Amino acid sequence: MATLTLKIADTLEIRLTEIARARGISKSELVRGAIVALLDSTGEGSANTFGHLVSDLGGRLEGPGDLSTNPEHMVGYGR
DSSP: OOOOOOOOOHHHHHHHHHHHHHHTSOHHHHHHHHHHHHHHHHOTTOOOSHHHHTGGGTTOOOSOSOGGGSGGGGTTTTO
């Protein structure tokens, strides 16, 4: 798990402390939940897309970029 350090207003810190205490969770857990809710609601930052999950594989495969360029690979296609 990564660590994130940020500065917030004193009034915000007081509110975070009160809500976290009322829910019986840590301020970190409360902030993590808020960030997840924000990202889920906007659809931004989604790491679950296929492209994101395989992005490290790009350019690592050998062979023709498009198998349809070789008629041999098209034999029996569509039958």
